[in-house]
Amino acid sequence: MEWSRIAVFASGQGSNFTALVQAQQEGKLGGGSIELLVSDKPEAPVAQRAEAAGIPALLLRPKDFAGRELYEAAIVAELQRRNIGLIVLAGYMRLISSVLLEPYARRIINIHPSLLPAFAGKDAIGQALEYGVKLTGVTVHFVDGGMDTGPVIAQRSVEVKPGDTAESLAERIHQVEYGLYPEVVAALAAGRVELNGRITTIGE
Ligand code: GAR
Numbered sequence: 001m002e003w004s005r006i007a008v009f010a011s012g013q014g015s016n017f018t019a020l021v022q023a024q025q026e027g028k029l030g031g032g033s034i035e036l037l038v039s040d041k042p043e044a045p046v047a048q049r050a051e052a053a054g055i056p057a058l059l060l061r062p063k064d065f066a067g068r069e070l071y072e073a074a075i076v077a078e079l080q081r082r083n084i085g086l087i088v089l090a091g092y093m094r095l096i097s098s099v100l101l102e103p104y105a106r107r108i109i110n111i112h113p114s115l116l117p118a119f120a121g122k123d124a125i126g127q128a129l130e131y132g133v134k135l136t137g138v139t140v141h142f143v144d145g146g147m148d149t150g151p152v153i154a155q156r157s158v159e160v161k162p163g164d165t166a167e168s169l170a171e172r173i174h175q176v177e178y179g180l181y182p183e184v185v186a187a188l189a190a191g192r193v194e195l196n197g198r199i200t201t202i203g204e
Contacts, residue, residue: 014046
């Protein structure tokens with residue numbers, strides 16, 4: 001398994017997917033190469049983005065399988081066939097089971113639109129607005145069996161401004177994501193991330 005061979009998993013718009021593809025085209029992905037898009041929503045806009053970028057896509061509907069394990073086993077088979085070494089979740093809205101976690105232990109990362117451990121789970125931006133925090137942000141973390149609970153790799157803050165709506169705050173959070181995620185993926189692809197217990201370090 002090579003760290004530089006990357007699969008991106010996404011369920012929706014795929015704007016982070018596009019930001020990663022652009023970073024690669026600009027030589028800013030640490031030698032990483034996006035080899036595959038995996039989506040559980042074949043009709044999602046991200047599938048068209050992959051096609052436009054000339055990136056192969058594995059589009060599987062979980063409900064076409066007898067269970068989550070069989071769905072993930074089909075994904076693992078394709079990842080191994082392509083010698084994928086790093087899985088990058090970018091708006092992939094499913095919990096991952098041990099079928100994927102075991103062969104890819106510490107090789108799966110996620111981006112979440114809050115400063116974890118605040119506002120884990122769905123609608124993190126809505127949760128932050130409703131709570132009334134003045135500062136929220138973006139977290140990139142390793143994925144474990146829990147919901148947004150794995151070791152944090154990087155975080156960046158975003159101010160909540162008076163009068164912010166879910167849309168206006170999401171827009172600023174997205175802009176921060178497009179910068180942060182490629183940086184972290186580049187560090188991983190280049191083998192510059194160390195993990196000791198829950199503590200991660202990004203080296204030079
Ligand atoms: C991103 O904002 C990402 O942080 C969030 O989904 C969005 C996907 O946007 N992920 C989660 O909420 C995961 N719990 P995109 O499809 O345009 O990249």
